[in-house]
Amino acid sequence: MLIPKLPIGDTVEFAVDWTEDHFGVVLDLISDQLDFLISALKDALLFLPPEIFILALSIFAYFAGKRNVKLALGTAFGFLLIQNMGLWALSMETLALVLSSAMLALIIGIPVGILSAKSELLNHIIRPVLDLMQTMPSFVYLIPALIFFGLGNVPGMIATVVFAMPPAIRLTDLGVRQVPKELVEVADAFGSTGWQKLVKVELPVALPTIMAGVNQCIMLALSMVVIAAMIGARGLGYQVLFGIQRVDIGLGFEAGLAIVIIAVVLDRLTQHLSPR
Amino acid sequence: MDRKVKLEIRNISKIFGKNPQKVISLLNKGYSKHEIFEKTKQTVGLNNVSFEVYEGETFVIMGLSGSGKSTLLRCINRLIDPTAGSILLDGQDIAPMDAEALRKIRRSKLGMVFQNFALLPHRTVLENVAYGLEIQGVPKEERYAKAEVSIETVGLKGHEQSKITQLSGGMKQRVGLARALANDPDILLMDEAFSALDPLIRSEMQDELLSLEDAMQKTIIFVSHDLDEALKLGDRIALMKDGEVVQIGTPEEILTNPADSYVSKFVAGVDRSKVLTAEAVMWRPEPLVAVSSGPRVAVQLMKEHGISSIFVVEGKNRVLKGILMIDDAVQALKSKKSFEPMIREVPSVPPEMPLNEIIPLIADSEYPLPVVNENGKLKGIIVRGTVLGALAMSEDIPDPEAEAAGTEVKSTAEVESPERISGGSTLESGNASESPVSGEAEGKLKGKAPPDIEVNKDLENKETGSLDKDLEVNAC
Ligand SMILES: Nc1ncnc2c1ncn2[C@@H]1O[C@H](COP(=O)(O)OP(=O)(O)O)[C@@H](O)[C@H]1O
Ligand SMILES: [Mg+2]
Numbered sequence: 054m055l056i057p058k059l060p061i062g063d064t065v066e067f068a069v070d071w072t073e074d075h076f077g078v079v080l081d082l083i084s085d086q087l088d089f090l091i092s093a094l095k096d097a098l099l100f101l102p103p104e105i106f107i108l109a110l111s112i113f114a115y116f117a118g119k120r121n122v123k124l125a126l127g128t129a130f131g132f133l134l135i136q137n138m139g140l141w142a143l144s145m146e147t148l149a150l151v152l153s154s155a156m157l158a159l160i161i162g163i164p165v166g167i168l169s170a171k172s173e174l175l176n177h178i179i180r181p182v183l184d185l186m187q188t189m190p191s192f193v194y195l196i197p198a199l200i201f202f203g204l205g206n207v208p209g210m211i212a213t214v215v216f217a218m219p220p221a222i223r224l225t226d227l228g229v230r231q232v233p234k235e236l237v238e239v240a241d242a243f244g245s246t247g248w249q250k251l252v253k254v255e256l257p258v259a260l261p262t263i264m265a266g267v268n269q270c271i272m273l274a275l276s277m278v279v280i281a282a283m284i285g286a287r288g289l290g291y292q293v294l295f296g297i298q299r300v301d302i303g304l305g306f307e308a309g310l311a312i313v314i315i316a317v318v319l320d321r322l323t324q325h326l327s328p329r
Numbered sequence: 330m331d332r333k334v335k336l337e338i339r340n341i342s343k344i345f346g347k348n349p350q351k352v353i354s355l356l357n358k359g360y361s362k363h364e365i366f367e368k369t370k371q372t373v374g375l376n377n378v379s380f381e382v383y384e385g386e387t388f389v390i391m392g393l394s395g396s397g398k399s400t401l402l403r404c405i406n407r408l409i410d411p412t413a414g415s416i417l418l419d420g421q422d423i424a425p426m427d428a429e430a431l432r433k434i435r436r437s438k439l440g441m442v443f444q445n446f447a448l449l450p451h452r453t454v455l456e457n458v459a460y461g462l463e464i465q466g467v468p469k470e471e472r473y474a475k476a477e478v479s480i481e482t483v484g485l486k487g488h489e490q491s492k493i494t495q496l497s498g499g500m501k502q503r504v505g506l507a508r509a510l511a512n513d514p515d516i517l518l519m520d521e522a523f524s525a526l527d528p529l530i531r532s533e534m535q536d537e538l539l540s541l542e543d544a545m546q547k548t549i550i551f552v553s554h555d556l557d558e559a560l561k562l563g564d565r566i567a568l569m570k571d572g573e574v575v576q577i578g579t580p581e582e583i584l585t586n587p588a589d590s591y592v593s594k595f596v597a598g599v600d601r602s603k604v605l606t607a608e609a610v611m612w613r614p615e616p617l618v619a620v621s622s623g624p625r626v627a628v629q630l631m632k633e634h635g636i637s638s639i640f641v642v643e644g645k646n647r648v649l650k651g652i653l654m655i656d657d658a659v660q661a662l663k664s665k666k667s668f669e670p671m672i673r674e675v676p677s678v679p680p681e682m683p684l685n686e687i688i689p690l691i692a693d694s695e696y697p698l699p700v701v702n703e704n705g706k707l708k709g710i711i712v713r714g715t716v717l718g719a720l721a722m723s724e725d726i727p728d729p730e731a732e733a734a735g736t737e738v739k740s741t742a743e744v745e746s747p748e749r750i751s752g753g754s755t756l757e758s759g760n761a762s763e764s765p766v767s768g769e770a771e772g773k774l775k776g777k778a779p780p781d782i783e784v785n786k787d788l789e790n791k792e793t794g795s796l797d798k799d800l801e802v803n804a805c
Contacts, residue, residue: 233445239447242408242518243435243440258451260451
């Protein structure tokens with residue numbers, strides 16, 4: 054039996070065109086805002102001379118890790134190496150992209166996670182969506198991002214946000230649900246309002262789990278750096294891609310190493326920031 | 330006693346399930362909790378429970394695990410919404426209240442202490458205790474000052490800044506108690522508040538709760554599955570089974586007059602000596618002789634009753650003067666004098682003294698122990714036999730299951746054998762393992778055994794001794 058080819062591609066194309074026509078202005082506005090956010094963050098990161106930035110970051114790491122000398126020295130060493138490889142500006146651009154993506158993912162993900170913990174209905178809707186998001190290869194997100202926002206940092210950021218959000222939602226949901234029943238009863242029995250219960254009991258108790266979500270979110274955002282470069286995101290990812298395309302192993306390796314350094318430092322820092 | 334009703338629970342039911350109204354109608358048709366679960370897969374948490382709690386009293390809700398104690402307690406502050414019924418606090422029904430009104434009541438009138446302490450792990454002791462005031466918007470200085478006071482009340486002064494994780498179990502529950510007290514609620518709800526503590530600490534906390542209660546006169550509703558605890562703390566006890574209240578009464582009423590076999594089985598292993606008071610075991614003080622009567626009357630009375638000594642009282646109020654021995658009375662009669670100078674002083678006990686404190690006293694005393702109230706009035710007398718009888722009473726209550734198990738037979742034999750009569754408390758400890766009461770009861774009883782044995786041996790000597798004297802009286 055012959056089934057005629059279904060016009061899926063045509064339909065999608067039509068839908069995208071339609072959206073472009075009707076929401077183009079809105080999309081441009083969002084694009085401008087996000088672009089501004091990334092470049093503002095990048096400028097801020099590049100404002101300080103690298104040496105001072107590294108010193109400040111190491112001191113911060115020292116105190117964040119509760120007087121952790123190893124963490125402070127590791128941070129200093131890693132970032133000095135990045136500077137030494139001449140990748141400082143690119144690294145700061147990547148960092149700006151990663152941090153703003155993660156921030157956006159958290160700003161959306163944590164409240165959604167809280168709502169999903171409170172509402173069975175929302176939880177039932179969100180769960181399959183999250184499963185789908187996490188099973189899909191990260192490349193898939195590039196297509197709609199590319200379609201709606203063209204090439205550049207912004208579509209890279211959008212794809213990254215979508216990719217990095219699920220753990221933030223999941224772990225926030227889990228953290229709030231895991232608050233011991235007796236503690237919720239304490240909040241209620243003493244006459245807390247819903248908001249007081251959330252802010253004074255549930256979120257503080259769930260904080261370690263939520264911070265694990267923050268950590269995973271940042272890590273996933275960082276893991277998208279190279280992929281996002283495929284649709285024009287700049288920074289270290291683009292450098293790696295460039296190295297691969299030119300078969301310039303040294304170039305690719307150095308940029309890759311810088312990404313790993315940033316990943317390790319961000320991972321350790323967020324882990325130490327979470328209370329136990 | 331006309332005591333003010335603080336809280337009235339009227340026909341409260343709670344069904345856990347999707348179609349509670351159907352279950353209610355099944356309950357009305359007389360189906361049991363188990364039948365209903367088989368039929369509908371819904372759980373009857375509470376079935377038509379009603380009781381009153383008086384101002385200032387400690388009301389204990391007790392029963393086996395799953396009998397609905399926590400559900401009942403949580404209905405009072407609506408952590409669980411009852412399916413039917415009303416909860417009148419100071420005459421005001423809590424059951425239909427909206428969230429705002431309920432919050433007011435919870436903030437001002439109801440405090441709660443939890444089984445597993447339920448302290449906020451991210452807060453210090455002081456911040457935990459101040460929580461209730463904080464959410465009411467009390468300014469920081471004021472709420473910390475109040476929190477300090479209740480921290481001191483529970484004996485944790487100096488630990489204000491401690492982290493929760495640094496505290497022992499007993500200290501954690503003191504924080505839990507302080508937190509509930511800081512709001513100065515009318516009613517304290519305590520759900521198995523001491524069950525998570527080890528026995529020594531638990532007993533210590535019980536004692537402190539009792540003295541707190543003396544000082545503050547709060548109304549306390551205390552949930553417990555431990556009968557010893559219930560008897561120790563409760564002014565009155567409600568015994569629950571399968572979501573229903575089987576009996577409500579004072580500890581003594583529950584012990585001496587169990588409503589059904591469930592209750593009697595429950596109380597079978599109890600250390601009665603801690604619960605029964607002088608009042609419960611004393612006899613009518615007869616015969617008595619007035620100070621104003623002559624020695625002839627005294628001698629006559631003793632002869633009539635075949636006793637070797639008699640208590641002497643004064644006036645209409647029967648104020649106890651002391652005891653008069655037959656020999657002294659006879660001498661007074663011969664010398665035709667008043668017997669007044671010959672009255673001997675005797676130790677006495679107040680009506681509310683528990684038996685376990687009476688036992689050592691009566692062991693040292695040659696005569697029956699007079700029970701005297703605060704005005705000096707002689708209320709009754711305690712004879713050693715009565716004490717033993719009261720302690721052994723659990724044996725009189727038929728306990729079909731234990732009998733079936735063949736253990737009861739052995740303990741009865743122990744009672745009847747005279748040389749084993751000293752085993753009064755051993756008997757009970759034997760029973761304790763049969764009873765639903767926690768295993769610690771057994772340990773406590775065994776720990777108490779040696780002094781009891783001595784007491785009882787003494788008793789035997791005493792009884793033969795007084796018989797001889799009786800003969801003398803008759804010969805006189
Ligand atoms: N949320 C709930 N959902 C369903 N059944 C419940 C729920 N809470 C309690 N129950 C049932 O109600 C009965 C009484 O429970 P509970 O009040 O916790 O007993 P207790 O405190 O005396 O151990 C038990 O059979 C228990 O399984
Ligand atoms: Mg319970």
